[in-house]
Amino acid sequence: MGKHSLLAMSIAAVILFAAVSCTPTVKVEAPAEPITINLNIKLDAEVRLKIEEQAKDDINKNPGIF
Incomplete structure (x- = not known):
């Protein structure tokens, strides 16, 4: 080598x-x-229910809105 x-x-x-x-x-x-994983389903359902109730009240108070 x-x-x-x-x-x-x-x-x-x-x-x-x-x-x-x-x-x-x-x-x-x-x-x-x-x-x-924390999921707060109750909070989501509660908020949605309140919004739906408010929408129904608004439609009943103003029937010609749509």
């Missing part, structure tokens, strides 16, 4: 080592606590 081939192999080994050591690691883990 000549000096050039030994140098080339050394450089290749250093480049290979650098490439392997810089490989990113990705970890997928479940959260420690469960995911909580």
Whole structure:
């Protein structure tokens, strides 16, 4: 083996080592606590009911509006 081939192999080994050591690691883990989804259905239904009642009252008070 000549000096050039030994140098080339050394450089290749250093480049290979650098490439392997810089490989990113990705970890997928479940959260420690469960995911909580809060839905307030009662509030939505209550607001809709009030709007519908107000609309009915407005139509009854102004029958020619439509």
